[in-house]
Amino acid sequence: MVAKKRESVEEPLPLPQEVAEALERCGGIMGLTGSLPRDEALERESALYRALADPIRLKILVMLAIQPLCVCVIRVVLGISDSKLSYHLGVLKRAGLIAGEAQGNWIIYSLTEMGRRVLGRRIDLGEG
Numbered sequence: 001m002v003a004k005k006r007e008s009v010e011e012p013l014p015l016p017q018e019v020a021e022a023l024e025r026c027g028g029i030m031g032l033t034g035s036l037p038r039d040e041a042l043e044r045e046s047a048l049y050r051a052l053a054d055p056i057r058l059k060i061l062v063m064l065a066i067q068p069l070c071v072c073v074i075r076v077v078l079g080i081s082d083s084k085l086s087y088h089l090g091v092l093k094r095a096g097l098i099a100g101e102a103q104g105n106w107i108i109y110s111l112t113e114m115g116r117r118v119l120g121r122r123i124d125l126g127e128g
Contacts, residue, residue: 048118051095056080057088061111061119064098068110 015023026032037045051057056078063069063077075085089109092098097115100107111119 047095048097051091051097052118054088054091056084057092060088060092060109061097061115064109064111065116065119068108070106070108074109 013020023029023032026035052061059078060074063074071082071085071089074089075082078085080088089098089100092115093100096112097118098109099112100109
């Protein structure tokens, strides 16, 4: 069954009285709509949650919270292939959580400031 799209936001909705009163206090449908974050902000937040949604990526973040590391160390600790690790590092980089810095033949990965803030908010690093 496909839901019908409402033609007008002005059309009265059959709402419970408590909801209708609260909606009226925030300016109605238009006030509620105006209070929502911009789509771009929601896309960024969504990408962040997707980046954090994988245990391997979380483990990478925790390792980098301990110290900056090269790919070879991360790969050995995780026991995954180069291609899989490259994928996960790419997701974390695109989300702005990690950065890689070339040092000779090596790329050393570390948390960005945003990565430190996000990790500190969401994971208790004191637990083993």
